[in-house]
Amino acid sequence: MSDDPFEAIKATFFQExxxxxxxxxGNLLTLESGSTxxxxxxxxxxxxxxxxxxxxxxxxEALVRFAHVFETLMDELRSGRKPCDEPTVKTLLRxxxxxxxxxxxxxxxxxxxxxxxxxxxxxxxxxxxxxxxxPVATAEPEEDDFGFTPVAMDLGAFEAPDGLPDLPxxxxxxxxxxxxxLSDLSAPSASQGWRVVFRPHxxxxxxxxxxxxxxxxxxxLGPTRVQLDDSGVPLLDALEPTDSHLIWTIELDxxxxxxxxxxxxxxxxxxxxxxxxxxxDAPVEAAPVAAEEVAPDLGDDASALARAASSELDxxxxxASVGAAPTA
Numbered sequence: 001m002s003d004d005p006f007e008a009i010k011a012t013f014f015q016e017x018x019x020x021x022x023x024x025x026g027n028l029l030t031l032e033s034g035s036t037x038x039x040x041x042x043x044x045x046x047x048x049x050x051x052x053x054x055x056x057x058x059x060x061e062a063l064v065r066f067a068h069v070f071e072t073l074m075d076e077l078r079s080g081r082k083p084c085d086e087p088t089v090k091t092l093l094r095x096x097x098x099x100x101x102x103x104x105x106x107x108x109x110x111x112x113x114x115x116x117x118x119x120x121x122x123x124x125x126x127x128x129x130x131x132x133x134x135p136v137a138t139a140e141p142e143e144d145d146f147g148f149t150p151v152a153m154d155l156g157a158f159e160a161p162d163g164l165p166d167l168p169x170x171x172x173x174x175x176x177x178x179x180x181x182l183s184d185l186s187a188p189s190a191s192q193g194w195r196v197v198f199r200p201h202x203x204x205x206x207x208x209x210x211x212x213x214x215x216x217x218x219x220x221l222g223p224t225r226v227q228l229d230d231s232g233v234p235l236l237d238a239l240e241p242t243d244s245h246l247i248w249t250i251e252l253d254x255x256x257x258x259x260x261x262x263x264x265x266x267x268x269x270x271x272x273x274x275x276x277x278x279x280x281d282a283p284v285e286a287a288p289v290a291a292e293e294v295a296p297d298l299g300d301d302a303s304a305l306a307r308a309a310s311s312e313l314d315x316x317x318x319x320a321s322v323g324a325a326p327t328a
Contacts (some may be wrong), residue, residue: 004310008169010058013054013057013058014103014106014107016050016054017051017054017103017107020047020050020051021047021051021096021099021100021103023043023047024044024048024096024099025093025096026091027040027047028042028045028092028093028096028223029093031044031084031089031092032086032089032090032093034083038078041074041077041078041084042078044074044092045071045074045075045077045078048067048070048071048099049067049071049267050073050267051063051067051099051103052064052067052068052071052136052267053266053267053268054066054267055106055268056209056225056267057267058106058261060106062102062105062106062113062118062307063099063102063103063106065122066098066099066102066118066121066122067102067131069122069125069126070095070099070130072125073088073092073125073126073128073129074092075216076128076129076158076214079216082129082131083127088128089126091121091124094121094138095121095124095125098113098117098121101113102118111205118153134319151221192253192254192255192279193222193251193252193253193254193256193278193279194251194252194256194258194261194276194277194278194279195250195251195252195275195276195277195278196218196248196249196250196251196252196261196274196276197247197248197249197273197274198211198214198247198248198250198265198272198273198274198275199244199246199247199248199272199273199274200244200246200268200271200272201244201271201272202242202243203271204244204268204271204272206242209267209271210296211246211248214264214268215248215250217264218250218261218264221254221256221260221261221264222252222253222256223252223253223254223257224250224251224252224253225250225251226248226249226250226251227248227249227250228246228247228248228249228264229247229249230245230246231246232243232245232247233246233247237294241328251273251279253279258276261276262274262276269307271281283320299324
């Protein structure tokens with residue numbers, strides 16, 4: 001066991017990945033058998049999301065990029081915008097194999113992933129996400145006497161006016177205009193729900209996370225009212241493209257617990273300012289969590305830190321605790 005707490009947490013993350021990948025394969029096989037149970041689809045989404053979130057915390061960019069495309073397609077499936085048909089599931093099974101290879105490569109337990117193979121799966125996943133059909137598996141053509149293997153191509157997919165290909169449609173984000181405005185922030189205190197104030201940092205976007213997906217996840221917990229504060233956006237001549245200036249205020253109605261609301265932001269809490277208060281209370285900034293609350297009495301014992309991480313993997317909180325711990 002390494003004496004470096006950071007490496008101990010990283011090792012725990014990869015151990016968790018083994019379990020997530022096993023669950024992912026089992027649930028995809030369930031879908032392959034003909035099941036369309038939404039809970040199985042949700043379980044696949046959560047497994048890929050957890051792998052992506054942990055990989056983002058450690059800067060494993062190749063793994064994050066592939067998991068992000070995988071996760072985006074799963075979000076289309078669980079929302080019902082994309083049918084969970086047989087060709088899609090077969091593509092997901094092959095994508096799960098490539099995801100496992102990316103994890104092994106990041107862990108140093110396997111060779112680097114073939115870029116062409118990974119890019120091919122990314123193209124298939126994106127085609128399915130944006131409304132295309134998965135390629136139909138056919139028998140491999142035999143080589144001729146000269147070693148030439150014919151390759152079938154569908155040129156119709158490239159047809160477009162003026163000879164230019166059509167750009168794929170982007171996955172829909174929440175229709176903010178259709179949501180009720182925050183016309184009265186002093187809602188009756190008797191109403192159940194939460195007020196979430198969320199300001200992303202630039203790293204949140206650099207880690208392939210999206211505000212739209214987070215808002216969509218909150219919307220699954222109950223009715224929401226969203227307000228966007230863009231007053232911090234500078235004039236164009238002073239605007240840095242990689243900066244983040246927007247602040248989102250979301251009022252969530254219903255009986256969702258605070259833990260359920262925080263779970264939406266599990267892997268981005270280190271990359272944003274976040275406040276969650278009950279409706280009716282005055283908005284306040286969330287108090288920082290002390291390192292001893294995350295991992296009490298660990299000291300410099302990396303093995304104890306790993307044991308704490310294995311009980312409930314919270315990469316963001318553990319890394320925060322390591323960064324706050326005094327060096328010897």
